[in-house]
Amino acid sequence: MNTLVCIEPGQFAYETRPMPVAEEGQALLRIRRIGICGTDLHAYEGTQPFFAYPRVLGHELAGELASDVPGFELGEAVTFIPYFNCGVCIACRSGLPNCCTQMNVCGVHSDGGMGEYLSVPAYSLVHGQGLSFDELALVEPLAIGAHGVRRAGVKPGEYVLVVGAGPIGLGIMEFARIAGAHVIALDINEQRLAFCKNRLQVAHTINAQAPDVLDQLRRITNGDMPTVVIDATGSLKAINNGFNYLAHGGRYVLVGLQKGELSFSHPEFHKREATLMSSRNATREDFEHVIASMKAGLVQPTTYITHRVPFGEVQQEFASWLNPATGVIKAMVELT
Ligand SMILES: NC(=O)c1ccc[n+]([C@@H]2O[C@H](COP(=O)([O-])OP(=O)(O)OC[C@H]3O[C@@H](n4cnc5c(N)ncnc54)[C@H](O)[C@@H]3O)[C@@H](O)[C@H]2O)c1
Ligand SMILES: [Zn+2]
Ligand SMILES: [Zn+2]
Numbered sequence: 061m062n063t064l065v066c067i068e069p070g071q072f073a074y075e076t077r078p079m080p081v082a083e084e085g086q087a088l089l090r091i092r093r094i095g096i097c098g099t100d101l102h103a104y105e106g107t108q109p110f111f112a113y114p115r116v117l118g119h120e121l122a123g124e125l126a127s128d129v130p131g132f133e134l135g136e137a138v139t140f141i142p143y144f145n146c147g148v149c150i151a152c153r154s155g156l157p158n159c160c161t162q163m164n165v166c167g168v169h170s171d172g173g174m175g176e177y178l179s180v181p182a183y184s185l186v187h188g189q190g191l192s193f194d195e196l197a198l199v200e201p202l203a204i205g206a207h208g209v210r211r212a213g214v215k216p217g218e219y220v221l222v223v224g225a226g227p228i229g230l231g232i233m234e235f236a237r238i239a240g241a242h243v244i245a246l247d248i249n250e251q252r253l254a255f256c257k258n259r260l261q262v263a264h265t266i267n268a269q270a271p272d273v274l275d276q277l278r279r280i281t282n283g284d285m286p287t288v289v290i291d292a293t294g295s296l297k298a299i300n301n302g303f304n305y306l307a308h309g310g311r312y313v314l315v316g317l318q319k320g321e322l323s324f325s326h327p328e329f330h331k332r333e334a335t336l337m338s339s340r341n342a343t344r345e346d347f348e349h350v351i352a353s354m355k356a357g358l359v360q361p362t363t364y365i366t367h368r369v370p371f372g373e374v375q376q377e378f379a380s381w382l383n384p385a386t387g388v389i390k391a392m393v394e395l396t
Pocket of ligand 1: 229
């Protein structure tokens with residue numbers, strides 16, 4: 061089968077590889093869509109920490125089931141949860157497979173879905189429930205946002221500030237809105253803020269480079285400040301700033317990730333009696349929430365797809381998706 065391999069940073073090659081076989085407990089997927097995510101872009105750039113090459117990228121997948129799996133129909137449209145977990149560690153035993161101590165993310169720690177077929181653990185499969193392949197390939201990135209919103213425990217009427225309006229931040233905004241929040245988007249990229257306003261009906265957008273961000277937040281929240289701040293930038297500067305935007309009694313959730321150490325004023329944090337949380341991956345509950353929201357028409361996932369290419373053109377097009385000037389939000393790869 062045809063497989064696209066990231067040989068080393070900056071270099072892809074199509075290779076013919078043997079068809080995977082679905083062993084006991086595995087399911088064979090015939091891949092139909094591959095969503096391209098920041099992780100794939102960083103792996104290609106060579107900026108993804110702890111990344112080993114060569115590697116087959118791709119974890120935002122939709123396909124047809126090509127082997128017998130109890131409870132599923134052969135040929136059924138499915139997606140899957142690409143975080144393979146050990147099942148026995150403290151996190152797994154506590155119902156938190158999303159932060160398993162032995163986490164194996166498909167397409168990151170092991171070879172992913174940039175090929176015609178992929179064998180995955182049967183336990184990771186998710187029924188397609190009538191969604192299209194495009195929609196199914198978008199469930200995983202949106203589930204990251206749904207998980208962050210669930211971590212924050214967003215309640216109706218709250219002001220939720222989402223910092224970073226990339227694909228992950230946009231998903232957070234959608235699920236914060238679905239939870240009944242007033243959403244405020246903060247980014248340095250005007251094009252992305254315009255996308256929030258025009259395509260996602262986010263009422264409040266603020267450019268993080270404005271001199272009066274604090275005043276704007278105060279005005280929007282009637283002096284209270286946001287009770288939830290969620291970072292989706294992965295920028296150390298943005299994350300450190302985020303502490304200042306939090307209401308007293310508020311929750312700060314880090315969905316974005318960076319390599320450095322955080323620093324913030326302890327007295328400022330203390331006087332707020334603030335709560336700081338990280339949010340890693342997503343669980344089946346989040347995947348099901350995303351699918352139900354898509355089916356109910358509460359999210360229009362295909363809004364995110366700005367670029368679309370056949371599998372054979374990924375090698376030549378991939379580098380262009382690193383350039384923000386292309387306006388890329390989500391590139392979608394198609395296999396027929
Ligand atoms: N929690 C998880 O399991 C998980 C999963 C996937 C991705 N992530 C992380 O989520 C983050 C976002 O991913 P993405 O693919 O949307 O990234 P992205 O790079 O497409 O988006 C980040 C956005 O942040 C904005 N930004 C950068 N600096 C800023 C600043 N100082 N103030 C305001 N905005 C700023 C950028 O303009 C951009 O729009 C990354 O850190 C990624 O590693 C986390
Ligand atoms: Zn992803
Ligand atoms: Zn585990």
